[in-house]
Amino acid sequence: MTTDRVAVIGSGPAGLMAAEVLSEAGVGVDVYEAMPSAGRKFLMAGKSGLNISHTGSGHDFLMRFRDYSGLFPDHIGAFGPDEVTRWMEDLGMPAHVGPTGRIFPQSMKASPLLRAWLRRLSEQGVRLHLKHRWTGWTQEGALSFDTPEGELIVPPAAIVFALGGGSWRRLGSDGAWASLFDQAGIEVAPFRPSNCGFTVDWSDRMREQFAGAPVKGVKLSAGGQATREEFAVTARGVESGGVYTLSAALGDEIEAKGSATLWLDLLPDLDVAETARRLAAAPAKQSFSNRLRKALKITGVKAALLFECADRETLNDPARAAEAIKALPLKLTGTVPVDEAISTAGGVAWNALDEQLMLKAKPGHFCAGEMIAWDAPTGGYLITACMATGRAAGRGVLDWLARRATE
Template identity: 50%
Template sequence: MSDDAAPPAPPSAPPATVAVIGAGPAGLMAAETLAAGGAAVTVYDHMPSPGRKLLMAGRGGLNLTHSEHLDAFLDRYGSARARLQDAITAFPPEATIAWCEGLAQPTFVGSSGRVFPRAMKASPLLRAWLGRLAARGVRFVLRQRWTGWTEDGALTFAGAAPVRADAVVLALGGASWPRLGSDGGWTTLLADCAITPLRPANCGFVIDWSEVFRSRFAGTPLKRIALSFRGRVVRGEAVVTETGIEGGAVYALSAALRDAIAAEGPVTLHLDLRPDSDRAALDRRLGGPRGSASLSGFLRKAGGLPPVGIGLVQEALHGGAAPDLVALVKALPLRLQAPTPLARAISTAGGLSMDELDENWMLRRRPGVFAAGEMLDWEAPTGGYLLQACLATGGAAGRGALAWLARA
């Protein structure tokens, strides 16, 4: 060998290993971020396939995010805004749109400002995403339920050998729609951490309908209505269910309604069946005598109410409401007994306290363990805010893990 020959390069160190537990949007985004940073990533999930709740969300069009100004967008997270702000600012709605289109899934902005993939479903996006992850070397180990840690820090899974990783990202979800994978069982595995009890968010509510009303109108939509609760008014749509009421307008008020019921017991929500008609106009049509017309016929012809609206007015009258038809059409009282069960909610409130995480989304009590997504204690309305925060916090946890590994 010539004296001028360069010495052989030292062998390169193997990449750091990271286990991501949970194959929903937050976990998959953490895995993508970590793999792009050079880590060897394995995603574990106890379900037989990844992204099951994402696929379910896609049945309604897959609302990715929202196009409103970022400051207004961040306000949708209420008291969690301050903690989520940095993550969402680093991966804002514009980044979500670019990410989706980078997976060959064009997007569009709907009339409400919500952003959707043009395919209006999740399956093409998820397939493309999993393909990208596979190309970057991300491994998936499915049908593996995480059960905690060994005394020396290895991850344990039911019926499998312990797993060692240089870092861990927990993205275990909440507890809504548990048949899709997130059942809240992780709360017992983090017993040393502060966890706010899991509660339904974006949920329906129980109303004690009469059997006559229930049998006739369960499943009937309420269109072009307004709901009001303690000074807040929301226009939209809802659906009468066998046990009560649910739908977009209800979900928008659900956090306030849920918390009021928890503090006080049953509360009254008011329903405006004709929000586009003022009281004076309705009084001219409904305030006079109805003659020989039946109540239902009078409400249909003079009030312009559909059958379900007529049924609601009759339900209120039979329940003892004052016989003021205009008042009932404009502010029909609905007595809400309780939120519908968490398993039927769109999303979950409560979870791992944000105070348990440092600025890099790492658990203060467990160095090298990071957390993201719906398992954290935040909530948001529907409209793209849920998925946006899951993606943003997944990316933030991934970046935090990379930074920690670089220092380790």
């Protein structure tokens, strides 16, 4: 005997958006969350500024996504950057657009936005059940939860799974749902780190003197893509900014060849010929480091990268040194562990879902957010897509319930 309420499992941006659509339509919603509080990863995403979306045409926006199905553009089209901005304004949180088009709430942090959102959901009758971990289906197809009071069995009218990807387990999204889906015969593509750091076999000098150093004013390229965002050297390798933007292409190369090359242009505003001319014009009696500093203003971590990735013979010849400065190959030996990635690629396969994000194998069960197999760089694309698919799943449930009522 099913209830007339809908279960949403997971209280990240995807689950809360599904709960919003359903409760706005007057449907009773229970949100079940394994952790002791809601939206922990959303809060973490806002720690240094919640980049919730990104300006740009619909086409530009979509071009940032990978591994999506033909249906995905409709979901994003229905809830893109303009809709996210209006949605925040409705919650009393106007948007701030950064110089590169990144959209943030003016408060920058996620906590005021999440508080206002949870308040509105509660006013719309949404019930939030914390410390309720979904553990699978019963023989009869009801949901079973592990709760502080013991096992709870719930037979909802419909279900939205919004269980997140497989990184930052301590925030709740541990990817454990993948084996439950697998056992139920639902195709799940393996998780892969995305927006992640990479390992480099640094020399001791590089590791000891430059771990933590930001590398600014460079151009990074990999797999036919390029970016001028900065990145950081770490004790293990490289991370953040431009490295995250190129992480999908770099991950592909590592998967195919066991390692990848990140190409660095240390002087993106100077061409090779001018770089070589300035180097050659510097007095030969000066050390190479001094010529680099005086003729080209390459110092600190940038000079260290050059010494790390180019051999002495190359650097002794101004023409070859200039080529190295403009296209320096940094060998990446692997990715950091998946749990440290900002997000994960992989998840529920698109062909396991219908056009309304319902699992074909389980009528009345819908999926939303990062748990579906799409991928995008940071920059606001992740959260927007989570909200857009949460909305689509919520609408799918409404259509499903309406169809059931007339059967």
